[in-house]
Amino acid sequence: MINYTERIALLMQDVVSRTPRLSFIDLKEVIVFGRFGRSDAEGAFATCHCLTLPESEPGYFFWKDRETGALTRRSPWFVTKSPQVRIGATRIKYLISFVLPRFSDQTMIGSRKADLYDSVEPWIAKLDTIVHELYHIDPADGGLRAVENADGTRSYRSHGPMFYEDVAQMVREYLATRPDPSLYDFLKHDFGTLSERFGGVVGTTFSNFPSFPQRYMETVDLPGVDPAVRIEPLKTPTQPVIYTEDNLHVRQFTDGSARRLTRKGQHCAA
Numbered sequence: 311m312i313n314y315t316e317r318i319a320l321l322m323q324d325v326v327s328r329t330p331r332l333s334f335i336d337l338k339e340v341i342v343f344g345r346f347g348r349s350d351a352e353g354a355f356a357t358c359h360c361l362t363l364p365e366s367e368p369g370y371f372f373w374k375d376r377e378t379g380a381l382t383r384r385s386p387w388f389v390t391k392s393p394q395v396r397i398g399a400t401r402i403k404y405l406i407s408f409v410l411p412r413f414s415d416q417t418m419i420g421s422r423k424a425d426l427y428d429s430v431e432p433w434i435a436k437l438d439t440i441v442h443e444l445y446h447i448d449p450a451d452g453g454l455r456a457v458e459n460a461d462g463t464r465s466y467r468s469h470g471p472m473f474y475e476d477v478a479q480m481v482r483e484y485l486a487t488r489p490d491p492s493l494y495d496f497l498k499h500d501f502g503t504l505s506e507r508f509g510g511v512v513g514t515t516f517s518n519f520p521s522f523p524q525r526y527m528e529t530v531d532l533p534g535v536d537p538a539v540r541i542e543p544l545k546t547p548t549q550p551v552i553y554t555e556d557n558l559h560v561r562q563f564t565d566g567s568a569r570r571l572t573r574k575g576q577h578c579a580a
């Protein structure tokens with residue numbers, strides 16, 4: 311089977327080594343992983359998730375009486391934090407997710423980014439997305455070059471007017487360095503072709519699939535505003551706050567789902 315996220319990571323290594331504007335990126339601090347998403351549904355092809363954003367300022371939720379406007383209940387003070395992801399001794403700074411099969415079925419034909427290129431082959435749209443996500447990594451180590459909205463969706467305003475043009479230029483420059491085609495050939499095929507040719511498509515996922523490391527709330531001990539107001543405890547986090555290599559699971563992606571691959575004999579009681 312073809313390990314799609316591993317292929318992307320290898321290609322990224324080559325892109326970074328041939329692209330001066332991305333050469334500061336240390337891919338040892340980046341994990342490429344797969345999320346499930348249908349090709350016929352709307353949604354992102356890929357996302358760059360930053361794990362180095364600082365802890366938020368303390369805050370709390372509150373409920374008010376609809377008629378009197380008086381405070382009726384509140385949550386305890388909490389801060390929002392990034393989970394920790396460590397592979398061996400290395401602290402991971404970024405996660406880049408690719409949505410499968412949607413990403414592998416992406417084509418330049420009819421896409422918005424077609425305007426940024428002269429006539430190019432349809433698969434270049436996928437290379438464009440890969441470079442796009444790498445370009446989100448901030449050289450100043452300050453998080454994302456373009457931030458996400460509070461609800462986690464991507465803010466297109468924050469890409470800046472030159473973001474898409476810069477990406478297209480880096481894609482053209484990378485291809486002009488004549489990279490080894492065996493590194494990007496897999497991008498030329500859609501999901502169905504790859505599944506048939508390799509007998510399946512697999513990729514790195516996290517143990518809490520379909521979830522993955524995401525920011526979470528943690529209670530902090532600060533004095534209450536009004537002791538008479540009832541405090542509603544926060545929900546206990548249901549996702550891990552620390553991840554290691556043990557939380558990386560290889561899953562097979564199909565048109566309709568993703569399932570974990572278990573090694574033969576793993577559950578065998580000898």
Ligand SMILES: [Zn+2]
Pocket residue numbers: 442446456464469
């Ligand atoms: Zn973006």
